[in-house]
Amino acid sequence: MRNKREKRGLLMLVLLLFGSFLALTARAQTGVICGTVTDAKFKEPLIGATVSIEGTTIGAITDIDGNFRIEKVQPGKYTLVASYVSYKTQTIKDVAVIAYQEAVVRIELSDADLQLQNVVVVAQRKLGTETAVLNTVRKSLPVVSGISAQQISKTQDSDAAEVLRRIPGITIVDDRFIVVRGLAQRYNNVWLNNATTPSSETDSRAFSFDVLPSSLVDNMMVYKSPSAELPADFSGGFVRLLTKNVPEGNTFNLSYQLGFNTNATFRDFQLTKGHAVDYLGFGVGKRTLPSNTPAHLNDVSTSDAATFTRRVNTGWDISHFTALPEQKLTFTMNRLFDLGDWRIGNITNVNYSTGYDYYEMKNNNYLSYDMTNDQSSYRYKYDDVQYKNTTKLGALFNWSFLNGNNKFEFRNFFNQRGTSSLSQRQGTDYYSEENIRKWESLYTGRTTYAGQLSGEHKWHDEADKLDWTVGYAYAAYKEPDRKVVKSMERKLDDELKYYVSDPTRYYQDLTDNSFSLGTNYEHIFSVSELFKPVLNAGVYGEYKDRTFEARRFLYNLLGSGYNRFAEWDYSSIFSDENISENRIYMKESTNKSDSYTSENLLGAAYVAARLNYGEKLNANIGVRMEYYQLKLDGYESDGIKAVHLDQSSTEFFPSLNVAYSLTDKQQVRVAYGRSVNRPEFREVVPYVYYDFALDANITGNVNLKNAYTNNVDVRYEFYPSTGETVTIGGFYKYFEDPIEQTYSEAGSGLQYTYHNADHARAFGVEVDIKKQLDFIGLKNLSLVFNGAYIHSKVYFAEGSFERDRAMQGQSPYLINTGLFYQLEDKGFSASVLYNRIGKRIETVGVPAQNPNDDIPDIYEMPRNALDLSFSKKVGKYVEIKGGIKDLLNSKIEYKQFLELTETSGAKREVEQLVRSYRPGVTVNLGVSVKF
The missing domain is CATH 2.60.40.1120 (Carboxypeptidase-like, regulatory domain)
Incomplete structure (x- = not known):
């Protein structure tokens, strides 16, 4: 009986296992x-x-x-x-x-042809895909180009400046400033999340794009033709940059990246000793003047001045160490949840990076050419070495609230950037006929914050739409305790050594505050199936204020008993034992021109009508009114004569944008608009700033006038299939009173300033191609190409020494191209990217009555930049990324070209090297985990 039960049980177990096996197999x-x-x-x-x-x-x-x-x-x-x-x-x-x-x-x-009632749609159109950006470009009436987060993810671009290079007609200056259609950064305007951005630069009208990590960018659109709803203050391009705001579900992302630069990584490095907070970019606070610093050091006794000097006598010691690889760490959290009828999303990001740069540079400057001896006449001839460590700490905290036809967004962006640098210069100053050394220790701190609260509301079956934005932006740029030491070559015991002669210290504090408020209204009239005109109207207000303060100090080097000869390390000279009223102490050289305050108020209103004939023909005609007021209080460079500016104007800017669809995949555009280019605070204030890299002073010009531009665009667009585009366009610009940076001799050195030319013209052709290459058998491979040819000329009044030439900052051609390979099922992608710009004027030279005596324009020379990148997904959560940036490591060069006329009438060209260095090749490798 027992055996029967055991056999029956065994049979049941076998059947159960067999059934399970069949189920599992099935x-x-x-x-x-x-x-x-x-x-x-x-x-x-x-x-x-x-x-x-x-x-x-x-x-x-x-x-x-x-x-x-x-x-x-x-x-x-x-x-x-x-x-x-x-x-x-x-x-x-x-x-x-x-x-x-x-x-x-x-x-x-396809869209449903029915009326929806009591349906709540809690979703938002994604703007960061390539398809979404192409559709925005296609539907936009102003001429616009853009790039999406999806395309950015295929490159190794680390910040917004590098991303912008991929947009047609865009180049980047100094790794952070935008140039559109070859026009310098001052001709462009930037909004971050539909609100104005401040400039943290002391000497330029520009937004520093390197403060924004590329991983936070949702899309960037560059508008190239004026339209009534856009600010009138741009002639090159208006950049509208959106940070990510729609979470991709509930995810966490952590990424870490190492970067190895052939110039800097593992090199023996030197910087002046820093502080622990330097590792977070907050080193400014440790270097500022004490709160009880005398209002003016020359108003106290020499004994008290020596006591104060001893109190601030820090930052001379040199740290020697090995430069580590660049490191980047990013954490992103996405949260998406429902609260009643509301769908709420949050994106929180914290990012950190630190890295080292090292440059060896040829740095020359020239006087008029020596025709007698047939040779260049040097003003100076230097060899520079620069060590630099840059740390960035950033955060993004964005919220979105969606409920049917109502949307609210609260965006916050913060970035702190700290840079510590040490520069060593050696060579000959031909003006004084001295062999010299110059040494600069500098820490700069940049703080940027931008916050916006915005809303969008639709009603009457989306026939009416209202959006609004309230924004605040803050930017600070500080140079606490910049030290510059000049040494002259002298004999000591029959040996040539360098004798310290002119040490200086400098403190600078710039703060900008910007407030903005704007609202736009749209109403769609349903006249017929073919005619549905749209009325757009809006107002915008903006207020900016700037406070700038600087303190300058010289050193009295008196007495004896200490050694004024030094080899780059000056800590022994400026030791506490040598600080006294009989040896070394500081005195102040600050005057009233070293501080200024300024503010501007902008009030704008516009009205525009969008007219259509079915989907074939669309036109937008509008006019924008802008009231602008600029106030500035400061002093002439002598610190005696007060400068007070209070300028205001009310102006109207018409625009017309027309698009005609030839077929479902082809359309043409024609656009016209008038725009303005207003001087920035720094360009009008007569404050004088010494730039160590240029070995020159920079000052403003209170007599600068507004520049005005008439803009015409024509473009053909072809959209072969989803995600593909081919566009060919031409443009023409006429400038009245264009603003340019020039330089001239001032005493024993150079001085850069700003001037209005009489007028200028520019025209060009742009090509943009995004195409899959499967039609030639290259599956999974796509091509991106954009290029531009641009011709410009500046004209001067008859009888002027100045001769017609290209506009300052204008490149004659631009090339950006790349190949992208993607295997979605394997989680693998790779890209090859190439960039080149044509020879362009960096700084306008000094013309003379005899062209042989000209000090020629300084040109930034073309260079080839090649980047490689790849990414591979490993499993469900891990992705590995790597790449090589600037593989060719071409020289960055600035040159002058002088056209000489011999007594015989024969002409020849002389080339002079102004600056030259190699940036190094950077190899990146990183890993990210997303879950």
Whole structure:
């Protein structure tokens, strides 16, 4: 009996195991249904669309990229049902599923022709995809170019400045300033998240794009033709930069990257001793003047001056160490949840980076050419060495609140950048006929904050739309305790050594505050199926104020008993033992011109009408009114004569933008608009700032006038398929009173300032191509190419010494191109990117009556830049990225070209090298984890 029960039990166990095996086998022999759901008209991904197997509860929801995936589907044929709010439900029949394979389905949904009632749509169109950016470009009436977060992710660009180089007609100066269509940064305007951005630069009108990590960019759009709803103050381009604000579900992302630069990494490095907070970019606070510093050091006794000097006598000691690789650490958290009828999203990002740069530079400057001896006449001839450590700490804290036709956003961006640098200069100053050394120790701190609260509201079936933005931005630039030491070559015991002669210390504090408020209203009139005109109107207000203060100090070097000869390390000279009223103490050279305050008020209103004939013809005609007031209080460079500016004007700026669709995939555009280019605070104040790199002073010009531009654009656009575009465009610009930076001799040195030319013209052609190469058999490979040819000329009054030439900062050509290879199923991508700009004038020279006596313009020379990058997903959560930046390591060179006329009348060209250095090759390798 027992044996029978055991046999029966054994049989049941075998049957159970066999059944389980059959079940497992059946389950293993399944397939997958996957694919994408997009808008049929605009080809944009639809987020949150439902795809299900008809007659079952099995299905999936599309993600942020419109992708869906239904796993563990038994082999066979199925019917899919795809649905999305406000779209027609679509049925896809006979979807064949084969074991161990994926059935890929591409679904396009069309708008529903019905009125929706009591439906709450809690979703937001994704703007960071390549398709979304191309659709924005296609539907925009002003001429615009852009780049998406999706395309940015395929490169190794680390900040917004590097990203902008990929946009047609864009180049970057000094690794952070934008040049559009070859026009210098002062001709461009930048908004961050629909609000103005401040300039943290003391000597230029520019937003420093390197403060924004590329991983935080959702998209960047560069508008190149004026339109009534855009600010009138741009002639090159208006950059609208949006940070990410729509979370991709609930995720955490942590990434870490190492960068190895062939110039700097593992080099023996030297900087003046710093502080622990330097590692976070907050070293300014440790270097500022004490709170009880005398109002003017010359008003106290020499004994008290020596006591004060001893109190601030820090920062002379040199630290020697080995430079580590560049390091970047980023943490991002995305949260998405529902609260009643509201869908709430949050993106929180914290990013940190630190890295080292090292340059060896030839640094020369010239007087008029020596025709008698047929040789260049040097003003100076130097060899520079620079050590630099830059640390950035940033954060982004963005919220979105969605409820039906109402959307609110609260965006916050913060960046702190600290740079410690040590420069050593050696060579000959031909003006004084001395062999000299110059040494500069400098710490700079830049703080940038931008915050906006905005809303968007729709009603009457979206026939009416209102949006508004309130913004505040803060920028600070500080140079606490900049030390400059000049030494002269002298004999000591029959040996040539360097004798310290002119030590100085400098403190600078610049603070900008910007407040903005804007609102826009849109109403769509449904006159007929073919004619649905749109009325747009809006107002905008902006207030900026700047406070600038600087203190200058010289050293009295008196008495004896200490050694004034030194080899780059000056800590022994400026030791506490040598600080006394009989030896070394500081005196002040600050005057009233070293401080100024300024403010500007901008009030704008516009009205525009968008007229159409079906989808074939669209036109936008509008006018913008701007009231602008500039106030400035300061002093002439002598510190005696007060300068007070109070200028205001009210002006109107008309614009017309027309787009005509030749076919569903082709259209042409024509645009006209008038714009203005106003002087920046720093360009009008007569404050004099010494720039060590240029070995020259920089000052403003209170007599600068506004520059005005008439802009004309024509463009043809072809969209072969989703994500592809071919555009060819031309433009023409006429400038009245263009503003340019020039330089001239001032006493024993150079001085840079700003002037208005009489007028200028520029015209050019742009080409932009984004194309998959599968049509020639190269699957998974795509080409991006954009280039521009530009011709410009500045004209001067008859009888002037100055001769017609290209505009300052204008490149004659620009080339950006790249190949992108992507295997989505393998999680692998790679790219090759190339960039080159034509020879352009960095600084306008000094013309003379006899052209042979000219001090020629300084040109930035063309160079080839080649970048390689790759990324590979490992499993579900890990991605590895790497690349090589500036693989060719071409020289960065600045040159002068002088056209000489011999007594015989023959002409020849003389080339003079002004500056030259190599930036080094950087190899990056990083890993990110997303879960």
